[in-house]
Amino acid sequence: MAAFKEWAQSESLEYNGKIEQFRKSCIAFDAEDYLDTLLTAALSREPLLPALGGLPFALQKHVDDDLQRFRDAEIKPVFVFNGLQAASKDGAMVAREAKRAAKVLDDAWSIYDQGRGEDAVNAFGKACTYKTDHISRWLFAHLHKAGISVQTTPYSAAPQLVYMQQHGFCDGIAGSAACLVFGGERVITSFAWDTGVVSWVDAGTCQGRLNFSVEAFVDLLLLSGCVPTLLPPYAEAEGEVPHIQAVRAMLTQMRGDGYALLLQRQQQHKDEEYLDAFRKARFAIKHPVYTTTDGTVETRDAAKAPGDVHQFTGQRLPDELYYYLLRGVTGARILDWSAHRQVTEIPPLDGGNSQPYQDLVQNKLVDLRVKALAVIAVNLNRYFQHGVFHAAYWFSDVKIPLPVREGIEPVKAMMSKWHVREAVLPGSLTSHPLAEALGLLSDEKTAKLTVTERPNGAPSVLEKSVELLGNTVLRFLQDAGYVYADHTLSAWGKALQAAFKEAQSNGYVEMGVTETESEEAIFLAFELLKLKILNSQHMFPTPPYSGPPLRGSTTDKDNTLLVSRVACLGLFSHRKIGYTGPLSRHLLAYHQMTTAVRASLRDLLEMHACAMLMSGSVSRKTIGDKELRDLGVSLPFTREPDLGLALVVKSYLDELSNEPAKRQDITRWFNYVTDMEGDLQKAWKMWACVNAGVQAAETSIIGDSIKKMFKIADDWLQEKIAAAASNALV
Template sequence: MGSNALAFKNWAVSENVVVTSPLEQFRDRRIGIDAEDYLHSLLFAGNREPLLPALGGQPFTLKKRVGEDLEGFRAAGIEPVFVFNGLDLACKDRISILNEGKKASTILNDAWNIYDQGKGEEAVNAFGRACIYKSYHISRSLRTHLHREGAQTQTAPYTAAAQLAYMEREGLIDGIHGCASSLVFGSDRVIFNFDWDKKQAVWIALQKCLSKLELTREQFTTTCLLSGSSILPVFPELDADTITVPKMQAARGLLKTVNYDIDSLLRQKDPTYHDLFYQARFALKHPVILKSSGEVEPLNWKSGPSDVHAFTGQRLPEEIYYYLARGVAGPRVLNWRTRMEVLETPPLDGGNSPAYKDLVQKKLRPLRAQSLGLMTQSLNRYYQKHDVDLACWWNEQNKIPLAVPDKAEPTKAADSWNVKAEQMPQSSVANAENFSLVYAITSLSNDSEAKATVTPRNAGSTVHMRDLNEARANIVWRFLQDRGYLNADHTLSVWGKALKAALEQALSNGAMSDSRTRTEMEEAIFMAFELLRLDVLDKKQMFPMPPYSGAPIRGSDNDKSNTTLVSRVACLGTLQHSAIGYTGPLSRHLLAYQQTASAVRGALRDLLEMHACHMLLSGTVDRSLHGVQLTELGTSLPLINEPDLGLALVVKSHLDELSQPADKRQDITAWFAHAEDISGDLEKAWRLWDAVNAGVQAAESSIMNSDMKKTFRVADEWLKQKLERANAPNGTA
């Protein structure tokens, strides 16, 4: 949707159908913002970051750009309300989703081929063509950042544009900042941009657009749908590389050839798209919105068809839409449940490795099923009786049942966590008030105190958790028990003890001395253990070369394999980087590993969110918590932000150079032009490695075999020798 929205805006500017107004006219106004369109504008326009798909993680400029806009709104006296897209409508079908993934993979594969040929500038432009692919984690981070900055946020039941159009009609907002989708859903005007420097707003009026195109409103809607929108992919014939004019113009020309007989055109050219098109038209006529009263229902539902689910998808309880609206959970698991399918699409590296395919098809399957099972417990019998299939892009017809009904029975383990504030156990290194993964694990070190937290909720109890810290603690403890770090009696399992050893090493070696990096480090350590448990954190060659260029290349085979392992751990941390697009070396090999970790992190975050929803739906947490409290709950749970590849690239480059003779080494700081503190980041990476290795060595043999311990021990000794020799007066390796 992002590139099509930008194309429409560019067309509107080039055709001179936009209007500029003084910013002062919007003072004391409440403006609804289509958050997905806003994010895509940040990624495509202005200070864009074309190498984002080659790095993964978050855009380096995102917080700065958002901060500038929020300050602009405050100075102009404008109150922004950011609305995110919710569930996919039925017209966003699996074929179009897979086509989007395959198209992006082709673009990115070509970009990597160009990069490997040494054509840097051409590669940057090629990567930039796919910079919004796989942006779900960025949307999640954006919402968290907006909330922490005090901005109002909400998620629509389905389409943000439909929700914004409703809010405008009801007087809940005074205008819409978005794209053509808002016009399609019934708005008469939409703001494209606020220019803080020029103190003006740029917007478009529907009537001026209709006059320029010589179209009726109905014809305009048809043209917009065919050219691609937030609810319907672009008509395939208009998506060809041979189309050189703006898609709006191309769609209008195509419709003129058939005298705007859209039904005849689609039946002749693409019967499948014909059905999707009419599903989209029904969705426009009867959009499902969250009303100011809290009800979720289609507009004009009394005059609508009886099979609304045919164009919206299967309905969920209104309570779940409310938790979605407030950010307790994202739409991903809910989409899987209503579509009855988990559809895996290619990662940023292309996913052309047996290791990644095995991960998403087999190793993450139980985790997906557990998340869906938690959600399904609170749904009606229709969902409890219907399974969810897993389908993967390389063989989408081979569907694998997840056995969700088997996971949907209430679990006594989860329901044994109802720990109130006065029952919170003590920890010598962290406190309950500032809840963290460190506290969650270390507070259960004493077996007797841990067992005292077994607090099953009595049947019919009306006592609810009303404190956010209570709720957050119990959610995370339930999650950790699900993941095998806690036993049924709430004591630390063998995995929990190994994780505790790693966290305590990080506390003692200074990795967590900086409050700014504490969350980053504890989550990185936790992720390392999750990757170890899935057997994907080692020094094995996981990604074939070619096409996976950028693996360690210096020194002996031992140097290369140890550099690989240490760099993979570094993938779990982040690089301190200026708020500007990245320039520096790339590695498809390390990106493939970063995407492996990203898939695991996303699946774990899904499980956390489903535990939060389950506790609310079951009445364990007070349902009367107001919206801002619920948003605070969702944004304060772990694993929100996905690390970029920058730290791993710095570590790999540094270790590669240390594996060369001293007289041939280069200073890598010159390679990373906008890194803020390479020496500090390297020290952080060594401390992270030290903590993970300490946990591995402390693990019992029942969970960590001697070969794995030796792999880490040998790599640790090698690393220490490299660093000691590099720091010696003569610097010899």
């Protein structure tokens, strides 16, 4: 996306004006382009983001500063997020793109392991926009909470922005070259607040300077990778996109005909797959999909569109689902998988070369994936209910069938009994939805009150925002195995409740950066226990997974590893500035396993929210746009933790296991941590909560060996903390 803006600037194609000229105007932003700019611009980029996961530490500050600038300039911003993936960029192409990014990251880690710190930072910075879906989800929620208008388009944001401008819903659009490709006459490329200058490019000027027709101009932007609808065919193995000028020269030789250029390439490289993708991309540009003023999902120039539109846009979903996507009730991932009937897995930030991660996504997460797909399929037609779903993985050429059809009937029976009204729900559920919902069911008498079928199938039973959130979470808890069919707690539910009670008694609940940090961390720990991946096993070989615990005996290293893995689930305090400090590919590999589980849990929550709305359980008179957006924003697992807390805990415990004369003050390693002592105390309390739940669990779900592992680690940790009290490292 940045390549086009850099090229336009170098070719003097930008027009400039004063921000004052845009006072009292409405500007619609391509949210993904806005985020990519923050992630890559010199003043806001945090190059170590791919080595840490989570959010950039200064991201909220940059966003809030921009929002204040818009208010000061009396500019009303509207942010439009991308929806589903266009069929022209299919799973195979996405996997190839991800492999290139993973190669960039693998090279960066190799440089880091050689001790070339500055070179490593620059290398990591090349992948700052890889795997940022969770950042987009946070941005949507943060903007909505700030009172900014947000929406998610059915597919690409660009045609939606163009439609909005053409129909008078905004005075200007700000985004990438894709806006020009989809018919925008001009697009704002930057706001230079320090100089008070706005820059934009004009489609006609660009075409005139190039001496290209409209069609040739579109081909140029497609083939150079400036439009995310299609990947550039000339990308190098390491993921670098060629300069627009190079593609321009090739197109000029072919008289501006991109199709002819690719035919030539196909003859040379036998790349029929890419040629087909290009055809689809051109049709997707000619007949894009957008939401109209009355909420209808339409195809531009539909009367002239071919009969197989789904071949280049993807299988059509019910308009109601696009309605919930538009308002942020759900993200696009499961809808994407449903439309294509394929789960596409891409490499994690650590590169995904480890067998444990591959086993996780190929085997252990299949149940959660299938549940989410089955929940939404309940309210869809036979194509989705009886079609064959597959899973495709970047490390295998074999597609694995998924038993989605078999999961539909059990979901129907389960969902029909959750229509709990506000009077039964706890008052603090909106602040702590997981803990409060589980606590509601911990009393068997109260649990029976939640068995609430719709009387005589009557619609519109749920009328309040808290009822939407409460019933979504309650259904999710049962589907995830924490609640029985009679709405009492299962063995897993009781163990989780013991951990939540410990969090209330030891003060961990009040220590989170966000209100839901503590309950999300504890819940995720139990999901990892269910999947048998929360332990002290050394899953990742060294090399290449550098940075495991290094100090002390084997017992010291094992216990440090286990406690650090729990710490992966929490947030830590850091100044609003890019991270500097130690890294660990070993811990990052585990962190990426936790993020895969977290994303699957979020998917399941979103699908239960959509299924509840689509089933007619919710009143459409009292639940409007704001309430739907509030629901999506209030669902758990909105924010993904970074690796920072785990790095602090691992470094601290490593030094406690070092020889006393060689111990170092780790505060010197983490330059911008604002409350290391508080972070460590939070980590110990988080550990205590998880351990309390493990020890309270029935041996039928958590065996004696795991209980003993946690007990040994807990005794060891308490000894280390007590010994350190007189010789503190922080």
